[in-house]
Amino acid sequence: MKQSRRLVILTIIFTLTIVAGCSNKSTNAKDGKIELTFWSLFGGGDGEYMKAIIKDFNELQSEIVVKNVDLEFEEFYPKLMAAVTAGNGPDMAITHTSKLPELVNEGIVQELDSIADRIEFDWDQLNDNILSSAMIDGEHYAVPIDTHPYVMYFNKTILAEAGLLDEDGKPIFEESPEGFIDFTSTLQEKIADQQHVISMPYKLVYPYRLWWSFYHQLGGKDLIGNDLKTLLIDMDKAVEAADYMKGFYESNVFSPNMEPNDAAKSFQSGNAALLFDGVWTVGAFSETENLDFGVMSVPEVFNESATWGDSHTIILPIQNKPDEEREAAAMEFSKWVVDHGHDWAKAGHIPSKKGIADDADLKALPHRSEYIDVADIVAFPKTSPYNWTIQNEMIRHLDTVWAGAADPQEAIENAIKVLEKNMD
Numbered sequence: 017m018k019q020s021r022r023l024v025i026l027t028i029i030f031t032l033t034i035v036a037g038c039s040n041k042s043t044n045a046k047d048g049k050i051e052l053t054f055w056s057l058f059g060g061g062d063g064e065y066m067k068a069i070i071k072d073f074n075e076l077q078s079e080i081v082v083k084n085v086d087l088e089f090e091e092f093y094p095k096l097m098a099a100v101t102a103g104n105g106p107d108m109a110i111t112h113t114s115k116l117p118e119l120v121n122e123g124i125v126q127e128l129d130s131i132a133d134r135i136e137f138d139w140d141q142l143n144d145n146i147l148s149s150a151m152i153d154g155e156h157y158a159v160p161i162d163t164h165p166y167v168m169y170f171n172k173t174i175l176a177e178a179g180l181l182d183e184d185g186k187p188i189f190e191e192s193p194e195g196f197i198d199f200t201s202t203l204q205e206k207i208a209d210q211q212h213v214i215s216m217p218y219k220l221v222y223p224y225r226l227w228w229s230f231y232h233q234l235g236g237k238d239l240i241g242n243d244l245k246t247l248l249i250d251m252d253k254a255v256e257a258a259d260y261m262k263g264f265y266e267s268n269v270f271s272p273n274m275e276p277n278d279a280a281k282s283f284q285s286g287n288a289a290l291l292f293d294g295v296w297t298v299g300a301f302s303e304t305e306n307l308d309f310g311v312m313s314v315p316e317v318f319n320e321s322a323t324w325g326d327s328h329t330i331i332l333p334i335q336n337k338p339d340e341e342r343e344a345a346a347m348e349f350s351k352w353v354v355d356h357g358h359d360w361a362k363a364g365h366i367p368s369k370k371g372i373a374d375d376a377d378l379k380a381l382p383h384r385s386e387y388i389d390v391a392d393i394v395a396f397p398k399t400s401p402y403n404w405t406i407q408n409e410m411i412r413h414l415d416t417v418w419a420g421a422a423d424p425q426e427a428i429e430n431a432i433k434v435l436e437k438n439m440d
Contacts, residue, residue, distance in 0.1 A: 050080050052082050052342065053083050053085060053106040054107065054349070056109070056110045057087055061299055080348060080349060096119075105334065106333060107332065107335075109330070110331075111328075112326050112327065114404065114407075116150060116158055116329060116331070117400055120157050121401035126333070126334050126335075127157055128156045128157060128158070131343045131347050141369055143370055143391050146368045149397075151399070159329060159353075161327075161328050161357070161367070162366055163326070163327045163390075164294050164325060165295060165313075165325030165366070165387075165394045166323045166325065167311050168290060168311070169301065169309055170290050170310050171288065171290070175188075180199065191315050197263070200269045200290075204267070204269060207289055212274075213288070214269055214270050214271065214288065215271050217274045217275060218265070218274060219415045222279060222292070224410065226261060226292050227414060229314045229323045231250075232323075234256055234318045235253060238398045239406050240400045244402070247435055251429075259424045260317075262424065284300065284307060295364040297364065298387075299363060299364050309383075311383050323390060325396065328365065330349075330350045358378045361381055364384075366387070372388065405435070409431050409435050413434075
C-alpha cells in the first residue's frame, strides 16, 4: 500500500482525538507571550532533560512560552502526520533525521531557510556531518539538536582481569577483523562462566545497527541509490558484514538468546565485558555503583571509520494559516536548544553545535568527552523517504541470519526481492 493511502487511513483513525485535545494551541498566552505547542517523543531520562530545557527557556525570557506535549514513540509519527493533515498540527515537533525525508515527502514539514534568515540563525554553527543529514535538495527542513550513535561500552574491571586493558584504560586489540576476533576469543577464555563477552540481542535493531556500521566500514554506501528511490545494495559488502557478525553468534561471543531488553541490563549489572548500544545509556551507567566502564566508537574493524547513528531534530510542521511571528518564535526556541547543547548532553546525546567538545559544562559530565568525536563518523542514511521501509525489511531478514535459519546471501537477496516489490 502506498504511503498516501496509509496516511488517509491513519487520518481517519486519529483525527477525532487530535482535534479534541492533543494540539489545542492558542495564539497568545494570557500574559501576552506567544504560546507554542511542542510535540516530543522522549521518554524516561530524555524526557526529563528536555522538560528542564523547556522550563529554563520559559523562565529566562519574556516573549515566548513553549507548551510540551509528550507522546509515546509508537504513536508519535502516525499522530503527527494525521494532525498536520487535519490542520491541527503543533507549532514544533521532534523528528529523527532518518524519518525526516518521509515527512517532507508527505507534505508534513515546512522548509526553514526563509524563517531562519528572519532571526539570523547561523546554520554554519552546526556540525557538518549532522547538518547534512537533515538537508534535502540543498534546503534545510529541520534543526538538528544532536546525534545519537552506536558506540562500544567496555567493562574496565573485566578487561583488566583478562589482561586486555592498557595503562590509559583502553581495550587492547588490533583494529582488524582478525584482531577483534582474537580479542573477543581471549575474553571468552578468561571471563567467568556466568559472564558474557558481548551483550548483544539476537534480533531487531540492535544487531542491525552493528551490521550497518560494519557494512559502511567496508565501504558500503547506504542501501539506496542517489535517486533516493532505487535499491542499490553492495551485495558483497553486505554479505561480508553479516557473515562476520554471524560468526560471533555461532561462537557464543554474542550472548546466546539475549532478549533486547536484557542487553543493557546485563552490562549494567557487571555481567558483560562489552556492549554495543547507543549513547543514550551512558547516563544510567554513570549512576550505577561499582560499574567501572569506558566508552569508545565502534572499533574500526574494517577499512573505514563508521558507525550507525541518527539525530533528533526540531521541525516546523505545515500550518493551514502560517503565522510569521509564531514561526520566528519557534526558530528562536530551536536556537536556544542548540545553544544549550551541554544540557541536552546530560541525556547522553552528542550536541549538534560545533566546538561543544570544549564546553566546560560538557567536560564536567562523565564519559561524554570519550565519544564526542564520534559525531564526525556517523554514517547517516541518505535522505530517502524509504529509509524506514528499507531498515525494517533488512532487520526482518537479517534476523533469520542471526537465528541460523538462513545464510547472509540468501537473507539479503530475499530482503531485496520484497523491497523491490513494495517500493515499485
